[in-house]
Structure formats: C-alpha cells, structure tokens
C-alpha cells in the first residue's frame with residue numbers, strides 16, 4: 705500500500721465521521737506498533753492538504769517494562785516534525801507483580817487509557833487519535849458476541865464526558881494487512897510489544913478464527929464490516 709492509498713482511506717473516514725474540526729489539537733496515541741505509527745504518518749500528511757487546520761502531538765504511555773527502547777520512534781517523530789512525549793508509568797508492575805491479575809489486559813487497558821487522557825489534556829489536546837484498524841473493529845464485534853453475548857464494537861468517534869476528550873479512529877477503513885505491508889515498505893520504526901500477554905489474548909484467538917474462516921468464505925471481513933455499518937451500533941452509519 706502506498707501512502708496515497710492509506711491517505712485515501714483515512715481522508716474518507718475523517719470526512720464520513722467528521723473526525724477533524726478547524727483548530728483541533730489531536731494527540732496520537734503511539735504504542736510503537738505498526739498501526740499507531742502508520743496513523744502518525746497519515747495524519748502528518750493529511751495536515752498538508754486537509755482544508756481544516758489542526759495540530760498534532762504524539763504520546764506514548766510507557767508501561768514500565770525494561771526492554772522498551774523508543775529511541776527510533778523519537779527520531780522518527782523529530783524527522784516528521786511532531787512533538788513526542790513519553791510518559792513513564794508503573795502499570796506493568798501494578799498489573800503483574802502487585803495485583804497478579806488473572807485478566808491483566810483489562811486493568812492495563814483502563815490504566816493506559818486514563819493516563820493517555822490525562823496527558824493529552826495536559827498538553828492542551830481536545831482529541832485523541834487511536835490506531836484501531838478495520839480488522840480490530842471486526843474482531844471486537846465477534847469478541848463482544850462470543851464472550852459477552854452482546855452486539856457491540858468500538859465507534860469511529862467517541863466523546864468521553866468525564867474527561868471532555870473526543871476519541872477518533874481514522875484507520876477504521878484500513879485492512880490490517882495493508883498496514884503491515886505499508887509499515888514494512890516504509891521501514892516504520894516498529895517496536896515489538898514487551899508485554900508477556902501480547903499474542904495470547906482473546907483478540908488473537910478471534911483474529912485467527914476470522915483468518916481461517918475467510919479461507920472458506922471469501923469477503924467475510926468485508927461482510928462483517930458492512931454489517932457493522934448497517935447496524936444500529938452506536939456511532940456507525942451506512943455508506944450506501
């Protein structure tokens with residue numbers, strides 16, 4: 705996938721869901737994975753030609769793992785001309801050592817989101833951009849269905865009452881495999897997650913399930929996503 709292709713997906717999502725307003729200050733949550741780094745590149749390019757002017761900040765919530773070297777990400781942000789803030793936390797120690805959580809992802813995710821909201825607000829941002837892609841949206845639908853018995857997934861735009869910050873997900877139309885290809889081709893400075901729970905989660909199981917079903921049922925991912933767009937799920941609308 706070329707940058708133009710990525711930008712066409714992002715621009716369409718931003719316009720369909722009115723994700724960006726004139727004067728927005730947008731904090732991009734950088735996990736240092738392929739999605740958030742691709743999002744950083746896309747929004748930086750969008751800034752050049754999008755009719756509404758907006759500003760960007762890049763933020764990583766460091767979870768406190770030892771082997772998490774962000775120096776290449778720092779250099780990358782500098783090259784792009786986006787200010788980068790790394791916020792150090794003890795989330796990993798709290799989740800794994802102190803609380804010995806049986807479901808560490810849930811507590812970690814809550815604490816990480818809280819920290820990201822706080823830092824974004826401190827830096828004067830009114831929006832937070834997250835790197836969830838089309839496959840993440842589909843997987844979340846199936847996870848809600850299979851594990852919680854309800855029909856739900858993340859929305860393209862979510863306003864958080866308590867922190868008065870709006871979450872936007874400009875990659876919702878981009879398939880994960882395109883992002884993987886883009887990250888490789890562009891040599892994005894992806895840092896492997898040091899989390900021991902990475903890759904052994906419910907999300908990973910669901911991802912593999914969709915992957916194997918798609919071999920039997922071509923277009924499965926597109927149909928799932930189309931069903932979300934045509935559904936009554938909060939925040940989605942049909943493009944037809």
Ligand SMILES: Nc1ncnc2c1ncn2[C@@H]1O[C@H](COP(=O)(O)OP(=O)(O)OP(=O)(O)O)[C@@H](O)[C@H]1O
Pocket residue numbers: 732733734735736737738739740741763764765766767816820833834835836840
């Ligand atoms: N430690 C973090 N600091 C800042 N933002 C984060 C962090 N972890 C996750 N995010 C944000 O939340 C989004 C979803 O998180 P998740 O852990 O599901 O990432 P992912 O799907 O693996 O994406 P990525 O490839 O960017 O890691 C990320 O794309 C990123 O925007």
